[in-house]
Amino acid sequence: MENVYKNLLIILLLLTISSCGMLRAQEGEVLPEESKFKDPKTRVWFNTYGAIRISKRLYWDAQTHFRFEETENTPFIGQIGQVYNRHALGYLYSKNINFSLGGVLRVNFNTDESSDDRNVVPEWRIWHQYQFAQPVYSAMIYHRIRIEHRWTQGFEENSEYIFRNRWRYLFRAKIPLNSHKLETGTIYVSPEAEVIMQSGKAVVGSVMEDLRLTTTLGYILTPRLKIAAGLMYSQGQTLENAGNFKQNWTMRFHVYFSPDIRKVKNKLPAIHFTD
Amino acid sequence: MNILPTRPGTILRLTCWTLFFQTAFYGQQIKEFSGERSFGTYQGQAEYEYRIEGIDTILEGGFTFQKSNLNALLRDNDSTFYIAGEFKGGVPQGNWTFQFGEFYSDSVAQVTGFQYRLNVTGISQEAKGFLDQGKPDGTWKISQKKIKDSQVLDTLFFSEINFLDGVPQQSFTVGNAQGTLVGRFLRNGLAHDTWSLFSNEAYNVENWFFTDGWLEKIEANTDGVPFTIGVFNNRFNPSKIMALDKGYSTLVSIYANHPSSSAIDLSTGINELLVQNSSNYKKIEEILSELGSNEFLEGFKVKAPYFPLDSISRKELNTTVNLTARAIETSKGFLENTRLNLIKRSDEEANTLYHTIAALDSSFLRPLGALMELENLGITESLSEEMLSNYLFPKGRPSPQLVIVDDNGNAKDFLGPGGDLVDFEAEGMPAYLAIAEYVSQSLEQIKVTLGQKLEDDKQQQEFVLLEEQMIAQVNAMNQFPDSTLQRLSKMERRALDNIKSKTEALLSEYAEMPTGDEKLNRARMLISCLLDFDALSQQIVKLPLRSEELREKYTDAVFNPFTATIMDESVKKRITSAYNNVLVPYMLEKVEKELNCEDAKGLQLLFQKSFERMVELREEDTSKMERKLRKERNPKVVLQLFNLKALEE
Numbered sequence: 001m002e003n004v005y006k007n008l009l010i011i012l013l014l015l016t017i018s019s020c021g022m023l024r025a026q027e028g029e030v031l032p033e034e035s036k037f038k039d040p041k042t043r044v045w046f047n048t049y050g051a052i053r054i055s056k057r058l059y060w061d062a063q064t065h066f067r068f069e070e071t072e073n074t075p076f077i078g079q080i081g082q083v084y085n086r087h088a089l090g091y092l093y094s095k096n097i098n099f100s101l102g103g104v105l106r107v108n109f110n111t112d113e114s115s116d117d118r119n120v121v122p123e124w125r126i127w128h129q130y131q132f133a134q135p136v137y138s139a140m141i142y143h144r145i146r147i148e149h150r151w152t153q154g155f156e157e158n159s160e161y162i163f164r165n166r167w168r169y170l171f172r173a174k175i176p177l178n179s180h181k182l183e184t185g186t187i188y189v190s191p192e193a194e195v196i197m198q199s200g201k202a203v204v205g206s207v208m209e210d211l212r213l214t215t216t217l218g219y220i221l222t223p224r225l226k227i228a229a230g231l232m233y234s235q236g237q238t239l240e241n242a243g244n245f246k247q248n249w250t251m252r253f254h255v256y257f258s259p260d261i262r263k264v265k266n267k268l269p270a271i272h273f274t275d
Numbered sequence: 276m277n278i279l280p281t282r283p284g285t286i287l288r289l290t291c292w293t294l295f296f297q298t299a300f301y302g303q304q305i306k307e308f309s310g311e312r313s314f315g316t317y318q319g320q321a322e323y324e325y326r327i328e329g330i331d332t333i334l335e336g337g338f339t340f341q342k343s344n345l346n347a348l349l350r351d352n353d354s355t356f357y358i359a360g361e362f363k364g365g366v367p368q369g370n371w372t373f374q375f376g377e378f379y380s381d382s383v384a385q386v387t388g389f390q391y392r393l394n395v396t397g398i399s400q401e402a403k404g405f406l407d408q409g410k411p412d413g414t415w416k417i418s419q420k421k422i423k424d425s426q427v428l429d430t431l432f433f434s435e436i437n438f439l440d441g442v443p444q445q446s447f448t449v450g451n452a453q454g455t456l457v458g459r460f461l462r463n464g465l466a467h468d469t470w471s472l473f474s475n476e477a478y479n480v481e482n483w484f485f486t487d488g489w490l491e492k493i494e495a496n497t498d499g500v501p502f503t504i505g506v507f508n509n510r511f512n513p514s515k516i517m518a519l520d521k522g523y524s525t526l527v528s529i530y531a532n533h534p535s536s537s538a539i540d541l542s543t544g545i546n547e548l549l550v551q552n553s554s555n556y557k558k559i560e561e562i563l564s565e566l567g568s569n570e571f572l573e574g575f576k577v578k579a580p581y582f583p584l585d586s587i588s589r590k591e592l593n594t595t596v597n598l599t600a601r602a603i604e605t606s607k608g609f610l611e612n613t614r615l616n617l618i619k620r621s622d623e624e625a626n627t628l629y630h631t632i633a634a635l636d637s638s639f640l641r642p643l644g645a646l647m648e649l650e651n652l653g654i655t656e657s658l659s660e661e662m663l664s665n666y667l668f669p670k671g672r673p674s675p676q677l678v679i680v681d682d683n684g685n686a687k688d689f690l691g692p693g694g695d696l697v698d699f700e701a702e703g704m705p706a707y708l709a710i711a712e713y714v715s716q717s718l719e720q721i722k723v724t725l726g727q728k729l730e731d732d733k734q735q736q737e738f739v740l741l742e743e744q745m746i747a748q749v750n751a752m753n754q755f756p757d758s759t760l761q762r763l764s765k766m767e768r769r770a771l772d773n774i775k776s777k778t779e780a781l782l783s784e785y786a787e788m789p790t791g792d793e794k795l796n797r798a799r800m801l802i803s804c805l806l807d808f809d810a811l812s813q814q815i816v817k818l819p820l821r822s823e824e825l826r827e828k829y830t831d832a833v834f835n836p837f838t839a840t841i842m843d844e845s846v847k848k849r850i851t852s853a854y855n856n857v858l859v860p861y862m863l864e865k866v867e868k869e870l871n872c873e874d875a876k877g878l879q880l881l882f883q884k885s886f887e888r889m890v891e892l893r894e895e896d897t898s899k900m901e902r903k904l905r906k907e908r909n910p911k912v913v914l915q916l917f918n919l920k921a922l923e924e
Contacts, residue, residue: 051836059836096839133839140838174838182838223833223842256837 032243040247043069053260061088083107096133117155125150144170164200190216205242228254315565334362352379373402394424409568410441464576481544488578511580519575522652579657591704598711599643626681639714642667672699691717741798748805762819770866807875814882849904861910
């Protein structure tokens, strides 16, 4: 607990310092007469998602993502852009509602080949998420609200952290294709749309950080393991200038695993949360 | 002051005596019983006092025994009784009351005060009097009344007799709804003077004239025509004193009906009343004898002729009676045998034999049966040789040679073994014995032939029964609904088909066997074999359902947090796989390829037990076993791991 307070203090300190810096960074930027859309970049993400059941209601949310983006030399898979380590403690309120709270350490790699700045910088986040699931006929739909508090810094030497809040809402459906419900052996299609808004002193105008439209095809290997792959189109305002929009096409590959490390006798009954 | 003895010996002796008397006193102590008891055919609530003497229970003091059941009364009807009296030293002594009732109720109750009152309708019987040493003493009254709505409607029977130490004295009255009998006794209980039956219309309808116990004549009328018949006109000497009972009544009718007089009917009138009275006394005597005293008799005594048999004749008579009893049983057994009644329709010989038995029965056994009856009533020796012969054979002695006419009208002569030598015309007992022996031997001879016929038929019958059962089994075996059959896998269906074809093969093999004991045994064996086959079929038909049941059992519900849904997860897959892919195919193959009667039961059991074992294994810790089952394809090993090896062997 002490550490958390200490960290919070540091965070608050950094927050005040960085906010001053951000103002400066945006000074002099002028909104264009009409929005400019940059050429889309291509990216490839390899994501692992773990939900490790540790008690009747708690699980450990462990995600590791490897994100590659194109470079001029390697156009498609490109070079490693970010490595995500996202962890949280999840709480199963009911079968259809869960919450989680945790932290992220994202390692950002400098993909700008011309840059002489640092190659790697860390990014810190605190995140909490509220997910609501609902069965619709044979499919399931999900509403996910995720709030992130992030501290980022540039690659420049001695660059300061800037603090932003991210407000994310994701709507997703999982529609079984070869079965009447999501069960072992099911292939499902999952369309999703997520809007990521941001706020913070450093954010001037660029409130829509990202809009992601994805379609994924998944396969349930066992009740504890599934895989999925999809294509995502995304666009969002750049932080520097709200009139400029970046665009991405991303191929995503996912592995979902959900082991249960409880002892057998504690597993039963496995589904009755409200007992 | 030296009142108490002081010497130690004296004190010891005194203490011993005191203890002895105390024990003796406790031994004599009267105990009370209260509760459910049964005496003879009567069961009810008893309350009585008794003491234990050695191992005997001696009734002493008050005694009540009763039964009434309100539920029974309201539901249908109730048989009640109430018996109260006193005992002294285990013998009835004092005033006794016997009440019996057969009641039903209209179930309409009235509340009077704080009591429910219920009217009853039925028949009430009561006997009251004093018993001295178990014998009636003083006036005994017995009555039977018709009760309607708890009111006396009619007196059905009454009897009033004075006793002195168990011997009826002076005069008595016995009556029923039709009339009243009044009679007198001598001091020794012998009937005396005129016993008169007065009809309720107040005129005399029947008189029995006694003199010193001898019934001399009867005056009565038939349809208003008066007649007089002499009974014991002569004073027979020697004579004997006997009870005025059913035997005496029979004797009277034999004597009164001697050829010189016209036939009279003695079943009504005085005789009827006496029999009725006797049976009422008998009823009470039965209860009292259950309580350890059998001296309660009405004690009416009369004199009868006595023709004593010498010891040889007595012996002959006894043998005759014994042979007759057995012969009657044999003949009755044949004449009432349903199978013989059927066989005689198709078998001419059986038909003749059946009619021979019938002829033997009517010609010989009926007279001998009458002799047996007389002997049972104890009056054989009250008839002279001539009277006895005339009574038994009113149309003269039969000839040993009988003419048998069968159902088809064919007449045949019958002469039993030794029939040409017997003398049925002899006097006295030797003739009756000869007849009894002749009938017995004839019946024995017939029994041999007929017995074989019945035995063959019995076997035939058994075949019919067994085969019927077999066919019923086979028909039932192949009766599965299509919906059930459609669920079966190819392998299961092949196994089932093999059971069917094996059954057919066994049946046709059986059908070709020659009739005989071996075939009979085969039939019995087949029935049990078919039962096993049937059970095996049932097991196979159950497989799809069981597989489904096991699949459900071996499935866990797992919550997937990514989909937020519950998914079924198969568990202990190695076990289910060993059962579904190794064990069941192995058993089915056995049914398909190696089925026989001997193994069917074991195989059936293996199906059943392996399923039951699967159910158990779901709950057991099987991690070790699962390791061993990995890739195991050998059914014998699987059976061993499942702990079913013993069954398989």
